[in-house]
């Protein structure tokens with residue numbers, strides 16, 4: 186890793202250098218390596234500078250179904266400490282997000298309730314548990330009372346920043362980072378009321394080094410459970426930490442996704458939980474017009490692309506390539522043609538990617554050329570056209586339907602009609618296209634890109 190500017194306050198007011206987030210390896214989709222999952226999650230956090238707009242329904246499963254369902258529409262209703270309410274408003278939050286409406290009353294209830302919450306990135310989970318921890322702390326007590334674990338150093342820093350921001354007007358509450366590089370002597374008695382860190386270091390601080398007394402923890406938060414379980418070691422460490430906590434400690438677990446493995450892990454860590462799930466919006470292809478273009482090679486695909494651009498007005502387009510090399514080549518060719526192009530590619534740092542996505546979102550570039558893996562989490566409303574310069578395939582070379590839906594699903598949002606064009610240059614890619622048609626039970630029509638009238642028609 187390379188060093189970046191900036192300092193964070195560590196324990197006992199020592200400062201820690203902030204190591205920049207740097208990944209040498211490219212993202213590689215879902216079959217991805219653990220670091221890629223964490224990096225993707227970090228990228229999502231960095232690009233979600235505001236709440237994700239969601240119309241999804243929240244599903245609440247209460248531990249005690251007889252107790253009345255309590256949800257809030259304002260932060261005032263939560264009767265937060267003034268210092269915290271000021272922090273919330275200072276962050277620009279006017280009202281609780283969907284997940285916060287239900288999760289916050291549960292998390293702040295007396296007696297404390299355990300919670301498992303699942304909702305996609307950017308829906309306000311981090312802000313919710315940050316507020317819960319800050320609310321539960323007794324600043325007069327100079328020992329650690331709330332413990333939060335995150336899967337990586339960078340994710341821990343990111344969450345810590347939210348807690349620091351929210352607690353800005355509550356300076357009596359102090360935060361320490363239990364992350365690599367923050368070395369403390371055995372037996373040091375930590376005074377910070379909140380500790381955020383990675384499982385290994387937190388475990389050391391609780392057991393070997395006796396820096397935190399786990400028996401005095403009243404809130405335990407496990408963030409990004411889906412990323413956490415990707416590493417067996419982290420899973421075991423998390424469970425070992427949880428076992429040291431007192432029975433009455435409130436356990437909170439958050440995850441963006443909820444496949445079986447996450448659920449099994451969650452059940453081991455959180456006894457008698459309330460459960461909140463934000464149902465995923467069903468993405469459909471109904472509002473998207475899909476076409477394919479037959480070409481012989483990549484140069485012909487490029488010509489077809491230029492013809493489409495020449496014939497229709499495109500607000501913003503995303504173009505997907507299979508490899509970084511093709512993406513690089515294509516963006517250079519498009520630039521030669523006078524297009525203002527952004528290239529999102531696997532060898533960039535997470536910060537660089539976040540900056541490019543932000544510029545694209547602001548409309549500074551009209552075309553974004555990217556490989557698959559960089560694009561998850563990007564949610565740009567004004568994208569009207571998606572071009573699959575290469576069709577998405579899985580590691581076995583078959584159609585990757587989920588990725589296809591993800592890619593083109595972003596064009597037809599909010600009832601607007603979107604356009605998706607697939608470039609076919611071989612028998613194999615035709616075969617992939619047929620698999621996609623079959624999977625979604627939807628015919629994809631052929632488009633003749635030499636016929637400008639025909640292209641104009643599809644954009645109407």
Ligand SMILES: Nc1ncnc2c1ncn2[C@@H]1O[C@H](COP(=O)(O)OP(=O)(O)OP(=O)(O)O)[C@@H](O)[C@H]1O
Nearest residue numbers: 234235236278280281282306307308309310311312
């Ligand atoms: N009630 C709110 N009103 C306005 N903005 C909010 C609110 N809650 C959170 N946000 C903002 O929305 C963005 C996403 O929130 P947050 O990071 O808490 O979501 P998340 O579900 O934890 O997502 P991720 O898993 O990506 O971290 C942040 O920029 C946060 O500041």
